[in-house]
Amino acid sequence: MTAVLRVSRTALRGNLASLRARVAPAELMLVVKDDAYGHGLANVIPTALAAGITWIGAFDLPTALRVRALAGDEVRVFAWMVAGDESLRAALDAGIDLGVGDPALLDEVVRLAAARGVTARVHLKIDTGLHRNGIRPEQWPDAVARTAAAQTTGALSLEGVWSHLAEASDDEDDAARALFEQALATVREAGLPRPRAHLAASAAASLRPEFRYDMVRIGAFSYGIRPAGGPGEDDLGIAPVGALEAEVVEVRDSTAVLGIGALDGLPSRLGGRVRALSPAGMVALDHVDDLTTSVAAWPGASVGQTVRLYGTGALSATDLAEAIDTIGEEIAVRLSPLIERRAEDDVRTR
Numbered sequence: 001m002t003a004v005l006r007v008s009r010t011a012l013r014g015n016l017a018s019l020r021a022r023v024a025p026a027e028l029m030l031v032v033k034d035d036a037y038g039h040g041l042a043n044v045i046p047t048a049l050a051a052g053i054t055w056i057g058a059f060d061l062p063t064a065l066r067v068r069a070l071a072g073d074e075v076r077v078f079a080w081m082v083a084g085d086e087s088l089r090a091a092l093d094a095g096i097d098l099g100v101g102d103p104a105l106l107d108e109v110v111r112l113a114a115a116r117g118v119t120a121r122v123h124l125k126i127d128t129g130l131h132r133n134g135i136r137p138e139q140w141p142d143a144v145a146r147t148a149a150a151q152t153t154g155a156l157s158l159e160g161v162w163s164h165l166a167e168a169s170d171d172e173d174d175a176a177r178a179l180f181e182q183a184l185a186t187v188r189e190a191g192l193p194r195p196r197a198h199l200a201a202s203a204a205a206s207l208r209p210e211f212r213y214d215m216v217r218i219g220a221f222s223y224g225i226r227p228a229g230g231p232g233e234d235d236l237g238i239a240p241v242g243a244l245e246a247e248v249v250e251v252r253d254s255t256a257v258l259g260i261g262a263l264d265g266l267p268s269r270l271g272g273r274v275r276a277l278s279p280a281g282m283v284a285l286d287h288v289d290d291l292t293t294s295v296a297a298w299p300g301a302s303v304g305q306t307v308r309l310y311g312t313g314a315l316s317a318t319d320l321a322e323a324i325d326t327i328g329e330e331i332a333v334r335l336s337p338l339i340e341r342r343a344e345d346d347v348r349t350r
Contacts, residue, residue: 002246002247002249002258002259002260003244003245003246003247003258003259003260003264003339003340004244004245004246004339004340004341004342005038005039005040005242005243005244005245005335005339005340005341005342006242006243006244006245006311006342006344006347007039007040007043007044007241007242007341007342007343007344007347008240008241008242008243008312008344008345008346008347009043009047009343009344009345009346010345010346010347011224011239011240011241011312011346011347012044012047012048012051012222012223012241013047013050013051014238014239015221015222015223015224015237015238015239015241016028016030016048016051016053016222017051018236018237018238019205019206019218019221019222019237019238020052022205022206022237023205023206023212023216023218026205026212026213026214026215026216027054027055027196027214027215027216028053028055028215028216028218029055029056029057029078029198029215029216029217029218030044030048030053030055030056030057030218030219030222031056031057031058031059031201031217031218031219031222032044032045032056032057032058032059032063032067032219033057033058033059033060033063033219034059034329034333035063035333035337036223037219037220037223037225037329037332037333038242038332038333038334038335038341039223039241039242039332039341040341040343041063041066041067041070042070042341042343043341043342043343045067045070045071046070047343049071049074049075053075054074054075054076055075055076055077055078055215056071056075056076056077056078057078057079057080057217057219058077058078058079058096059079059080059081060079060081060082061079061081061082061087061090061091061096063079064077064078064079064082064091064094064096065090065094065096068094068095068096073095076097076121077094077095077096077097078096078097078098078099078123078160079091079096079097079098079099080098080099080101080123080125080133081099082096082098082099083105085108085112088108088109088112089112089116092109092112092113092116092118092120093116093118095121096121097121097122097123097159097160098120098121098122098123099123099125099162100122100123100124100125101124101125101127101133101134101135102133102135103135103139103142103143103146106122106124106143106146106147107146109122109156110146110150110155110156113155113156114153114155119154119155119156119157120155120156120157121157121159122147122156122157122158122159122160123158123159123160123161123162123195123196123198124143124144124147124158124160124161124162124187124195125161125162125163126140126161126162126163126179126180126183127163128163128164128165128175128176128177128179128180128183128199129166129172129175129176129179130163130164130165130166130176132164134163134164137179137182137183140183140186141186144186144187144190144192145190147190147192148190148191148192151192158187158192158193158195159195159196160195160196160197160198160215161180161183161184161187161195161196161197161198162197162198162199163176163179163180163183163199164201165199165200165201165204165211167201167203167204173204173208173211176199177199177210177211180197180199184197196213196214196215197213197214197215198213198214198215198216198217199211199213200212200213200216200217201216201217201218201219202218202219202220202221202222202227203221203227203230204216205217205218205221206218206221206236207231219329220328220329221236221238222238222241223240223241223242223332224238224239224240224241224242224316225240225316225317225318225328225329225332226238226316226318226328227318227327227328228318228321228322228326228327228328229322233316239312240310240311240312240316240317242310242311242317242332243308243310243311243312243313243314243347244260244308244309244310244311244335244339245306245307245308245309245311246258246259246260246293246306246307246309247259247303247304247305247306247307248301248302248303248304248305248306248307249292249303250303251297251301251302251303252294252297253297254296254297255286255287255294255295255296255297256278256283256294256295256296256297256298256301256305256307257292257293257294258292258293258294258295258307258309259291259292260292260293260309260339261288261289261290261291261292261293262288262289262290263290263291263336264335264336264338264339265331265334265335265336265339266288266293266309267288267320267324267326267331267334268288268289269288269324270285270288270320270323270324271285271286271287271288271294272284272285272286272287273285273323273324274315274319274320274323275314275315276295276307276308276309276310276314276315277307277308277309277313277314278295278298278301278305278307279298279300279305279306280298280299280300280301281298282314283295283296283297283298283307284296285309293309295307310331311347312347312348313348316328317329317331317332318331
């Protein structure tokens with residue numbers, strides 16, 4: 001394998017510092033789904049801990065357990081796709097905070113926690129219109145009442161109330177926030193201690209202060225992945241953390257062939273639409289097939305030289321994404337796990 005994703009600890013630290021300053025006093029939960037957006041949990045978690053991050057959003061249980069193994073008990077780990085008795089038992093034993101968006105799942109968590117003699121840390125999710133699971137507003141008062149009853153027995157501790165935003169328009173997000181406020185009011189009326197409120201992800205957290213509440217869940221922006229069609233990295237105070245590079249494996253008349261192709265994550269539609277960074281400057285990315293990627297050759301191109309396909313000094317993952325009408329996250333997470341992720345103190349233009 002001639003390709004590598006260089007992961008800059010310096011850029012990650014800088015992004016986290018910039019984002020935390022922007023969203024303060026809300027706390028930043030670093031989201032690490034899809035193996036830290038393709039950058040590698042083992043590369044990201046130690047740097048995040050050293051930067052003072054105390055909450056990690058893991059999405060699913062296998063990721064949550066990997067985070068717990070890497071971080072120990074230094075952080076709170078939040079997972080919101082956990083179901084089934086075996087998975088719930090593992091989550092409870094590992095002290096994972098559980099996002100619960102279904103009344104039946106709430107009952108299961110309470111039952112298993114009581115049986116194991118532990119207190120489940122639960123974040124109730126209200127459906128604010130996105131319909132990405134979440135307890136329906138008409139079911140919310142009953143779910144809160146059952147939560148209050150379980151808290152009195154010690155089987156449950158309500159640690160948070162949360163939801164997702166569609167981020168399709170300000171009007172839709174404002175309507176979602178109104179539902180969220182109603183859900184928080186129901187919790188207060190039930191006499192429960194005030195839980196953490198977290199509604200916003202990267203975009204809303206960065207751009208709309210009223211959506212920040214107590215905590216924000218930030219994934220893509222932490223890795224320097226800006227939104228397609230949105231503000232630039234400089235406007236957001238972030239920089240790309242990952243830089244994808246591949247070596248030249250063959251030089252033909254007018255092209256330099258790289259040992260990375262669509263099977264390793266680059267969409268074939270990128271051919272002819274973007275540029276890459278060669279030792280002689282930016283060159284056209286000509287073609288992407290299953291096994292190789294070809295770029296326009298430069299004077300002196302030779303086998304073993306390195307081309308940067310995205311990252312510092314080259315186009316960003318979102319630049320590539322915009323060329324094919326998708327989002328930067330897709331470019332980052334589709335890279336083959338066979339490609340080495342290499343953490344470095346800094347990743348400079350080579």
